[in-house]
Amino acid sequence: MKRLLAAAALLIGLAGSLQAATPDDVKARGQLSCGVNPNLPGFSAKAEDGTWSGFDVDFCRAIAAAVLGDPAKVSYVPLNAQERFEALQSGKVDVLTRNTTWTMERETKLPLRFAGISYHDGQGFIVKKLLGVTSALQLSGAAICFQTGTTSEANVEDFFREKEMTFVPVRFEKLDDLIKAFDEGKCDTFTTDVSFLYAVRLRLANPDDAVVLPDVISKEPLGPAIRQGDEQWFNIVRWTLFALVNAEELGVTAAGADELKAKSKNAAVRRLLGAEGSLGPDMGLDAEWAVRAIKATGNYGEIFDRNLGPETPLAIARGINALWNAGGLLYAPSLQ
Ligand SMILES: N[C@@H](CCC(=O)N[C@@H](CS)C(=O)NCC(=O)O)C(=O)O
Numbered sequence: 001m002k003r004l005l006a007a008a009a010l011l012i013g014l015a016g017s018l019q020a021a022t023p024d025d026v027k028a029r030g031q032l033s034c035g036v037n038p039n040l041p042g043f044s045a046k047a048e049d050g051t052w053s054g055f056d057v058d059f060c061r062a063i064a065a066a067v068l069g070d071p072a073k074v075s076y077v078p079l080n081a082q083e084r085f086e087a088l089q090s091g092k093v094d095v096l097t098r099n100t101t102w103t104m105e106r107e108t109k110l111p112l113r114f115a116g117i118s119y120h121d122g123q124g125f126i127v128k129k130l131l132g133v134t135s136a137l138q139l140s141g142a143a144i145c146f147q148t149g150t151t152s153e154a155n156v157e158d159f160f161r162e163k164e165m166t167f168v169p170v171r172f173e174k175l176d177d178l179i180k181a182f183d184e185g186k187c188d189t190f191t192t193d194v195s196f197l198y199a200v201r202l203r204l205a206n207p208d209d210a211v212v213l214p215d216v217i218s219k220e221p222l223g224p225a226i227r228q229g230d231e232q233w234f235n236i237v238r239w240t241l242f243a244l245v246n247a248e249e250l251g252v253t254a255a256g257a258d259e260l261k262a263k264s265k266n267a268a269v270r271r272l273l274g275a276e277g278s279l280g281p282d283m284g285l286d287a288e289w290a291v292r293a294i295k296a297t298g299n300y301g302e303i304f305d306r307n308l309g310p311e312t313p314l315a316i317a318r319g320i321n322a323l324w325n326a327g328g329l330l331y332a333p334s335l336q
Contacts, residue, residue, distance in 0.1 A: 022094050022226070022233035023067060023284055031073050034060035035093035038078035039175075040199050042307050042314040043099055052076045055307040056097045059118060059224060059241065062293040063095065066240050066285060071296035081149040082173060085110055088227060095237055096225040099193060101151045111228040115238035118223045120320045120329050122216035123155045124194040126201060129211050131188060136215035140165035145178050145187035147171075152192045155218040179203055189213075193220045198314050235283040243290040245332035246272060247299035249323055254298040257291050271335045279335060300330065 026032050036044040036056055044054040052060075052074075061071035077093050088096045089111060100106075101121075102114035125144075127133050136159070144167045146152040153171070160167050170187045172178035182190040183204050190200065197212045204210055224237050247253075250269050252260055261273040271277040274287030281287065297303050301323075308316040322328025 020230040065292040065296035066289040121220035123218040142188040242332035248301040
């Protein structure tokens with residue numbers, strides 16, 4: 001009996017020592033490897049000079065600022081829909097920050113964990129205005145284009161089955177082929193996350209000829225994913241996201257963070273900015289982790305406005321991505 005217990009203890013110890021330690025790997029490498037969408041302007045896109053920008057890219061920058069002290073220390077790995085999970089599982093990327101929906105199956109069948117929700121999305125349809133369709137309920141019999149390896153396929157099947165409507169699936173592995181097919185009229189509609197449809201519209205030959213229908217047929221909570229069994233890394237990614245959301249709620253901006261750190265009397269602001277408490281050190285970082293992240297990218301609202309807001313080509317309204325106390329769904333747990 002004693003020997004069995006000793007063997008079990010040894011196994012538990014071994015499992016513990018085999019536990020992944022992504023924060024150490026990232027620090028040793030001096031660079032964060034971030035899996036992003038290859039080309040989704042507003043969320044992640046590469047400029048001609050090689051720099052990446054976008055809403056998802058900013059979360060990579062914030063994590064790098066928190067962990068490595070420099071938002072530029074990121075290696076961006078463009079991943080299409082098919083490649084993304086394997087890239088995370090194999091260790092090619094430390095975090096997947098790429099319009100990826102948090103689903104039960106992805107956390108139970110794949111060894112992944114979603115650290116939170118950075119953007120509440122839903123699946124919609126884009127059609128050419130010529131079609132004269134104003135609702136998804138008028139799409140019975142339509143040829144529908146979608147990309148394989150995404151949640152879009154199952155959602156569209158569920159929706160049409162429930163509404164007792166038929167459709168002709170037109171599947172694509174590569175996004176460029178899909179957009180071309182839709183543009184050339186080889187399908188009546190293209191279905192995916194609504195945020196993506198806004199971006200796709202701008203890539204069509206004549207964006208004004210296409211319209212995104214008002215129907216939203218699914219929940220697509222998008223957020224950063226990491227590998228399972230990496231608890232400290234999970235805390236860092238999750239709380240960097242929550243820090244940016246809390247910063248918006250607390251009125252902490254990129255420009256004002258230093259001054260608030262020195263002067264604020266609000267306890268949550270002081271803990272967020274490391275003026276008191278030990279939130280950073282408790283997860284293996286220093287006291288300045290969140291100040292650096294906020295100064296690198298701004299708070300959640302600043303990130304949203306800069307990349308997706310009314311002044312940008314995408315012009316997406318905050319809608320359900322507003323803070324909980326402004327009528328939206330964004331709710332970050334407390335900094336205590
Ligand atoms: N949020 C959905 C869809 C995400 C997704 O991969 N969307 C496609 C567009 S339909 C995409 O980003 N494709 C870009 C590519 O594969 O290069 C999911 O997680 O499955």
